[in-house]
Amino acid sequence: EEFLLAMGDTVTIPFLKNCFENQKPLGNMLKPIMNKFRNYMIVGGMPQAVAEYVATDDFDRTDEVKRDILELYRSDIAKHANGSTMKVMQIFDEIPSALSRHERKFRLSALERGAKYRDYEDAFFWLADAMIVNHCYNTREPNLGLRMNRDRVTLKCYMADTGLLISHSFDENGIVNEEIYKKILFDKLEVNLGMLTENVVAQMLVAGGHKLYFYANASRQDADLRMEIDFLIAKSTVSSRLNISPIEVKSG
Numbered sequence: 001e002e003f004l005l006a007m008g009d010t011v012t013i014p015f016l017k018n019c020f021e022n023q024k025p026l027g028n029m030l031k032p033i034m035n036k037f038r039n040y041m042i043v044g045g046m047p048q049a050v051a052e053y054v055a056t057d058d059f060d061r062t063d064e065v066k067r068d069i070l071e072l073y074r075s076d077i078a079k080h081a082n083g084s085t086m087k088v089m090q091i092f093d094e095i096p097s098a099l100s101r102h103e104r105k106f107r108l109s110a111l112e113r114g115a116k117y118r119d120y121e122d123a124f125f126w127l128a129d130a131m132i133v134n135h136c137y138n139t140r141e142p143n144l145g146l147r148m149n150r151d152r153v154t155l156k157c158y159m160a161d162t163g164l165l166i167s168h169s170f171d172e173n174g175i176v177n178e179e180i181y182k183k184i185l186f187d188k189l190e191v192n193l194g195m196l197t198e199n200v201v202a203q204m205l206v207a208g209g210h211k212l213y214f215y216a217n218a219s220r221q222d223a224d225l226r227m228e229i230d231f232l233i234a235k236s237t238v239s240s241r242l243n244i245s246p247i248e249v250k251s252g
Contacts, residue, residue, distance in 0.1 A: 003040045006050050012036060038185050041200050044163015059181040066167040073132055080130075087111075087123035095133065095157050096169035099195040103216065103228065104156045105138075117153040124157070134158045134202050136212035142232055144243050146213045156214060158202040165199050187252075197251040198230060205231060205247075215246075 001013050012033060019026055026033060043053045043062055046069055053062040074089070081088040090111045098106045108115035127133045138154035139146045159165035169192065170180050184193065202212055213232045219225040231247040 003043070003045060003050060004036065006054055009036070035185065038187070041162050041196055042166060042181055042184055044161045044166075046161055046163065049163055059178050063167055063181075066164055070164060070168055076130065077126075081123070081126050084123045084126055087120050088126050091120065091123055091127060091157065092132070095159060096165065098157060099165070099199065100169075100192060104195065104198060105216070106155055106157045124155070127157075131160055134160050134206050134212060136202060136214050136231070138216055139213045139232060142215040142229065142244060142246070144234065144238065146232060146234055146244070147211065150213070154216070156202075156212075158199045158212075160203060160206070162196060162200040162203055166196065193251040194249075198249045201231065201247070201249050205233065 004010075004012050015029070016026075016033070018024075042059065043049055044066065046066065048069065049062050049065045052065045053059075056062070073092070077088045077092065078085055091106075094106070094110055097110065098104065101107075108117060108120060111120070124135065128135050134157075136156040136158060138151040139149045140151055141149040143149075159168065166181075166184070182188075184196065187193065205212060210233045215227070215229040215232055217225050217227055229246045230249045233245050233247065235243050235245070
């Protein structure tokens with residue numbers, strides 16, 4: 001909503017709200033609104049990045065601003081992650097690779113052979129406390145008491161801003177070129193669009209006040225139990241049934 005207001009668009013949000021409240025389809029407005037949503041994913045919500053995009057309508061210049069922000073993050077890690085600087089930096093740099101995998105789960109083995117969660121726990125906490133990332137924990141039971149059943153060593157690590165994730169991910173040449181941005185905008189980037197969509201949903205759930213949980217059961221004994229659910233959220237008030245909402249994210 002804030003992004004659209006910054007773009008001078010005061011029509012889309014009231015239209016969406018009306019459709020949502022009256023359970024009406026978007027019809028022929030779906031495609032242009034999805035384009036606006038992808039535009040938001042690309043630019044992100046960092047005020048400096050949004051201001052640059054509004055002023056220039058230039059993805060390259062906006063990307064430069066986002067890279068400056070990422071460098072500020074690195075500088076803050078070096079200055080303030082007392083005693084955990086190297087581990088925090090390792091996790092931060094591994095986020096795009098972890099999210100690009102099918103299951104999105106963070107593998108400590110990618111950082112160090114034989115790594116244990118307890119050795120990196122403070123580093124994960126630092127990144128979340130600095131609001132650079134959003135952590136999503138596996139719950140052993142997809143039922144009431146998600147936190148009680150949390151498996152704290154199995155987690156996904158999402159960037160708090162999806163626009164920054166794009167700049168953090170596609171950095172082979174030091175800058176995300178216009179072609180990549182256009183592929184994302186027009187839904188032509190098949191390989192990584194799923195991770196970007198899942199990241200922005202995580203970002204939206206956190207903004208809505210939800211703690212992030214997912215459910216994964218890789219049972220070898222019972223195929224019926226084998227499943228993976230991207231997000232689980234609990235209702236604010238408990239009733240006799242249907243207290244947990246499962247959310248499956250699709251980029252299409």
